[in-house]
Amino acid sequence: MEKKIRYRKLRRDDFSIEQMAELIRKGSRVHLAKGITLIESNRLEDFHKGQELLKLLMPYTGRSIRIGITGVPGAGKSTFIEKLGTYLCQMGKKVAVLAIDPSSTVTHGSILGDKTRMEQLSKEPNAFIRPSPSAGTLGGVHRKTRESILLCEAAGYEIIFVETVGVGQNEVHVRTMVDMFLLLTITGAGDELQGIKKGIVELADGVIVTKADGENRKLAIKTKNEYNQFLKFIRPNTDLWEPKAFTCSSLTGEGIEEIWAFIEQFNHHLQENHLFHEQRKKQLKDWLLSSITERLRQSFFEHEEIKEKLPSIIEQVTEGEVPVSTAVEKMLSLYRK
């Protein structure tokens, strides 16, 4: 009985957007999660509600450090975030994680539930973990990640980690929405990887060689030194900043303190050189342009005449009666009429 009442109390419909915004600001993790779900929703009704929520919360955003964490699968991203996040929570800081939930693309089922990843961190009252299914996203970067960051900021989170799987394009995308970008790597990765990695290393403000424990520790230190050599020769992504490499063990905790000092130093560097404001301006511009594209698509596919005619056009194209380019121009002029 109590369970039922509790469920009813939590239903989205029972709250106005104003109440939701208020509860998010007051730190309700449940409502923050609901807010993100609303923002991520594909329903038109939810879209407008989500925009309203965002408008109400905008004045309370901007006061966090946004940190992108990238690396190939198996680089130890989630254990690193868990370790560093727990360390920060225990210092009294509020930490939000927009994480990847590896999921099946065909069945859309999540393989690892949110409980099984970052178990320790998820117990911290000062932590908020939001897993996004990797299906339908770019290596874990949801098309609404930007908006989710803002919601977390309005809820008072001071450090926001955005986890992403690294292959090239994702990083460029994530780089435009965070202040700092850290590349996680392990020792002994393949040769082909090196080529792709160079482009990613150029985007990074720091490199972390993970799993520096046991027999692997020596090798990890060697890899770190190689990275430090390499980092001297690339053009840093952030003006006047010298990226550095670290080793780290999520098992022993080695390196965590040092890395946090490095992050604080970076943040200070941004503030001191007026780069913080510049970076945030760039982030806003990129957000605007990608929002336009998305809104454009939405408006097109919701256009009454398009909705009516699209099925027959698809039929004609797939039967080979009409070339794709002709169909595209036809649909576009219908939309713009």
Next chain:
Amino acid sequence: MEKKIRYRKLRRDDFSIEQMAELIRKGSRVHLAKGITLIESNRLEDFHKGQELLKLLMPYTGRSIRIGITGVPGAGKSTFIEKLGTYLCQMGKKVAVLAIDPSSTVTHGSILGDKTRMEQLSKEPNAFIRPSPSAGTLGGVHRKTRESILLCEAAGYEIIFVETVGVGQNEVHVRTMVDMFLLLTITGAGDELQGIKKGIVELADGVIVTKADGENRKLAIKTKNEYNQFLKFIRPNTDLWEPKAFTCSSLTGEGIEEIWAFIEQFNHHLQENHLFHEQRKKQLKDWLLSSITERLRQSFFEHEEIKEKLPSIIEQVTEGEVPVSTAVEKMLSLYRK
């Protein structure tokens, strides 16, 4: 002097689109490359020329098997394609490869030139290799890969390989443009990888465990057997097809013949069960929908009033004077007016 004349002769402007189409059909690799460059170009003028070229060549497309090759960096994709491709060329078949060229995202410079990858295959007169920079693409899948496939078909290529880096979203995307999808993997990949891989395995028509040579051979066979066990439990992506796992060595050539027989068997399966036509219909639908989105974006950003007003809107948004959502709606109504 001769070099200069040769350069002039090859200049795009010296050829009409009709001549270009004719030369591509006659098998000129130089003109096929030029055609793809035209299709990939971001200039409006080139866009229309590219569409014209495509229209002229459309009647000669459709007669190839389109094979997507995926796997994490280091899985041995390019050496596998080189080995299989050379084998096929020596059988007298025409093979096209739309490959990834790992490139730097910041400097936009290519690290590995086209010469250094697939060196052996590139010497075959029956092979055409087109590297796409991985920067600005989705794990090597260029937004114009579909059109490039069609151009290769018009040029008479019978087997078309599309190489892609695997992390999740790319595969879903590539899956919609190929007939067959092969996952390449190595032994002993990390645990986190397994989670993401499941979704990809579900998309695959076959799994190939690479680097099955020397000390690694035994382990590769073990991994292959594990995959065969696993494949029994997943829902195959292609109707009535039972995906299988193989081992392969690009060093010794072991497995290549067997894998080609498997591909031919798959092709036969598609034809026999009328799945080929169904798959191609799906591919056309997906192409239509993604073309609409792209054309929509292009038409928006080329709109005279948008071009005029966008800079000041960007300024207002980045200075925090106007919220992103308001700016988006304003721009959209301007466009649709």
